[in-house]
Amino acid sequence: MHRTEPTSRTARRSPVRLLASLFAFALALPLAIVMTSANTAGAHGWITSPPSRQDHCATGRVTGCGGLQYEPQSVEAPKGSRLCSGGSGWTVLDDESKNWPVTQVSSSVTFQWRLTAAHRTSTWDYYVDGVLFKRFDQGNTQPPSNISHTLTGLPSGKHKILAVWNVADTVNAFYNCVDVQVGSGGDGGGGETPDPTRPAECSSAAWNPSTVYTGGQSATHRGHAWRAAWWTRGEEPGGTSGVWRDLGAC
Incomplete structure (x- = not known):
């Protein structure tokens, strides 16, 4: 009588198939992680006008900023902070002993952002001396690479304006502080003086x-x-x- 052994052959193949499946999974997992990271960390940007603190670092007007000089777009941290650094590693932005330049402005100011990688956005929040002054709703849509917001009715005097870009599909936001003098008055020693000469x-x-x-x-x-x-x-x-x-x- 002829005997067949399908059961034993199947048993011998099963470990091979299992190992092949595990190997394919191991290869796919890092790729999935990278793709997820790229989707959540793709957004970057900063305020260029009036110049934010990180913009002053990038242009060299303020020195001693470390690597921030080359990454003004990367001040990213979890949402909810009221620090210029957002609580990130860029703590130089929170150093009030630095002679941060102050820009003379009127009671109506347009803030110009430069986004090196736009991302779906929930809101843009502007705080004047720590108090929410204006919120712009982006409706979870992707903004253009150059976007601006205008604040009106700013109180006179010297103020620190914190602008927060809240990315829609991550827990993080991007933080910018802009030092301004609204109306006439002293600028506390760090003011911007118009320069009539060529750069x-x-x-x-x-x-x-x-x-x-x-x-x-x-x-x-x-x-x-x-x-x-x-x-x-x-x-x-x-x-x-x-x-x-x-x-x-x-």
């Missing part, structure tokens, strides 16, 4: 698309001086990437 960077070489520029390096292009905020090559000054800071006409 010193006008002596820089013309921008070259094949040249590598790192954060803090400058170039001239189309009659203006520009400073790179981080590593770049081939991104034209004045474009939408946000890597170049316009320092003014030459």
Whole structure:
């Protein structure tokens, strides 16, 4: 009588199939984690006008900012903070002993954001000296790379305005502090004084698309001086990437 042994053969194959399944899962898991991280950490941005504290660090007006000079867009921390750093590692932003420049403004101010990676947004919150002054609802939609909000009726005097960008689908937000003097009055020693002269960077070489520029390096292009905020090559000054800071006409 002929005997078949399907049971024993199946038993011998089962461990192989199990190992193959586990191996495929192990390969897929890191990819899933990376994709999830990319979706939740893709948003970055900061206020360029009036200059925020991290913008002053990026342009070199304020020194001793560490790596923030090259990453003004990366002040990210869990929602709910009232610190300029948001409680992140960029604690230099909370240092009130620094001579943060103060911008002279009127009672109506437009805050210009530069987003290097937009993300679905719930709200934009503006606090004046720690008190919520205005909230703009983005409706969980993705904002443009250059977005602005206008505050009206600001009280006169010197104020620290905290702007918080609340990303919709993460627990984090992005934090910016802007020091302003509303109306006439002293600026506490750090005020911005209009400079009628050309930027010193006008002596820089013309921008070259094949040249590598790192954060803090400058170039001239189309009659203006520009400073790179981080590593770049081939991104034209004045474009939408946000890597170049316009320092003014030459």
